[in-house]
Amino acid sequence: MSVIDQLTGEFARLPGIGPKTALRLVHHLMKGPKDDARRLSRAVMELAERIRPCARCGNFSEHELCEVCANPRRDSGLICVVEEAFDVGAIERAGQYRGVFHVLGGRLSPLDGIGPEELSVAPLLERVRASGGEVREVIIATNASVEGEATAVYLEQQIRPLGPKVSRLARGIPVGSDLEYVDGTTIAEALAGRREM
Amino acid sequence: MAPVSTSAVLLRAHPYGETSRVLRFLTEDHGLLGVMAKGVRGEGGRGVTAVSTFASGVLTVYVKPQRELQTMKDFACTRLRGGLGASLLRFAGASTVAELVLAHAESDPNPTLFHAMEAALDRLEEASEAVAAAALAGVWGIVEALGFAPQLEACIRCGERLGEDEVGRFEAAAGGILCARCGEGSQSPRVGPIARSQLQALLEGRLDAPITFPRRHLALVSDFVAYHVASRPLRSLRFLGDVLPPDPEE
Numbered sequence: 001m002s003v004i005d006q007l008t009g010e011f012a013r014l015p016g017i018g019p020k021t022a023l024r025l026v027h028h029l030m031k032g033p034k035d036d037a038r039r040l041s042r043a044v045m046e047l048a049e050r051i052r053p054c055a056r057c058g059n060f061s062e063h064e065l066c067e068v069c070a071n072p073r074r075d076s077g078l079i080c081v082v083e084e085a086f087d088v089g090a091i092e093r094a095g096q097y098r099g100v101f102h103v104l105g106g107r108l109s110p111l112d113g114i115g116p117e118e119l120s121v122a123p124l125l126e127r128v129r130a131s132g133g134e135v136r137e138v139i140i141a142t143n144a145s146v147e148g149e150a151t152a153v154y155l156e157q158q159i160r161p162l163g164p165k166v167s168r169l170a171r172g173i174p175v176g177s178d179l180e181y182v183d184g185t186t187i188a189e190a191l192a193g194r195r196e197m
Numbered sequence: 198m199a200p201v202s203t204s205a206v207l208l209r210a211h212p213y214g215e216t217s218r219v220l221r222f223l224t225e226d227h228g229l230l231g232v233m234a235k236g237v238r239g240e241g242g243r244g245v246t247a248v249s250t251f252a253s254g255v256l257t258v259y260v261k262p263q264r265e266l267q268t269m270k271d272f273a274c275t276r277l278r279g280g281l282g283a284s285l286l287r288f289a290g291a292s293t294v295a296e297l298v299l300a301h302a303e304s305d306p307n308p309t310l311f312h313a314m315e316a317a318l319d320r321l322e323e324a325s326e327a328v329a330a331a332a333l334a335g336v337w338g339i340v341e342a343l344g345f346a347p348q349l350e351a352c353i354r355c356g357e358r359l360g361e362d363e364v365g366r367f368e369a370a371a372g373g374i375l376c377a378r379c380g381e382g383s384q385s386p387r388v389g390p391i392a393r394s395q396l397q398a399l400l401e402g403r404l405d406a407p408i409t410f411p412r413r414h415l416a417l418v419s420d421f422v423a424y425h426v427a428s429r430p431l432r433s434l435r436f437l438g439d440v441l442p443p444d445p446e447e
Contacts, residue, residue, distance in 0.1 A: 111433055153283060
């Protein structure tokens with residue numbers, strides 16, 4: 001197999017990249033300065049060697065603890081549970097949350113053979129137990145899907161007996177959207193979750 | 198190419214790329230259908246909540262016969278069934294019926310199977326007390342709609358009707374109940390008149406007969422499904438086993 005075929009095959013394994021796009025990327029690298037390809041290669045190597053899961057929350061990290069867990073100004077009594085590490089970025093970008101995270105590594109999906117044992121549930125429970133009451137609240141921020149909801153229900157059943165308050169992200173109308181274009185199910189959720197002003 | 202519309206229930210959804218999803222629907226007119234739903238994950242994508250697993254609605258799709266994945270135009274959700282996520286047992290039951298259909302259904306239309314699927318999901322969402330029975334009835338309902346219902350009234354070997362108090366054996370491989378005489382020496386599960394009537398009620402989708410030993414019933418349907426319907430063990434059945442209430446001590 002030629003180097004071109006090999007790299008095309010590797011690119012094509014990435015999400016959202018088909019064989020044609022993969023070949024286009026390879027051609028782009030071949031036509032550009034050699035230093036660009038070397039820089040990309042180095043970055044990929046460093047990613048593979050330096051990135052690992054945070055020992056506490058499972059987020060991507062270059063050190064034993066991720067930036068959030070290592071930050072003493074974050075509120076460690078508030079844990080936000082997310083499905084995947086990239087969900088941490090979504091919440092961090094909002095700039096409003098001052099607590100810490102826990103990454104489950106997926107959500108319950110019996111169809112895919114994913115049960116509680118396949119998720120990072122035991123480390124979460126151990127984290128709450130070991131805090132000796134310091135953890136006041138666990139916010140479950142799994143996706144607003146049937147699978148995400150079932151995962152939230154399971155976590156609530158496991159966490160509540162340990163003491164902390166368990167909450168779930170609210171659901172409703174996206175900020176900046178026109179009510180006219182919001183689908184009926186979202187409106188129904190927003191009505192059910194309305195709050196007093 | 199003109200789009201076609203059909204009633205459909207969403208069995209499975211996978212993210213694809215940044216904004217799309219690959220969806221597997223059971224449809225009334227086109228059987229099992231894989232579709233690419235472009236843009237439904239993106240910010241402000243129309244129908245974001247509507248393409249939720251186990252939701253029913255009207256699917257409009259561009260169908261090209263030789264294609265593995267069709268292109269979705271729209272999915273107008275008529276029933277979200279969000280309640281299936283609010284209980285692990287309901288969720289496990291719904292996942293099991295969906296996996297069973299995905300493992301066995303074909304692209305030929307099968308309205309009986311489609312209606313059995315919808316009925317199973319509705320029962321699971323609506324059952325107030327008998328959720329375990331609704332989950333078991335759902336699985337048996339799909340087994341029956343696929344044409345594999347077990348024979349319960351007469352012995353599968355000799356054809357004799359079982360007596361009112363007769364305790365038979367549930368022989369999954371043979372496809373039903375063995376009478377006491379034919380089942381002599383068999384190691385298959387014992388099935389007495391109460392269990393038989395419960396099994397019959399589950400097959401008919403009735404939840405009025407209380408299920409005394411849900412895990413034993415699960416073992417019966419698991420063995421039957423493994424032998425007759427699915428070519429591999431269903432992963433959802435294991436999860437259903439984990440969340441079913443324990444059987445009472447005898």
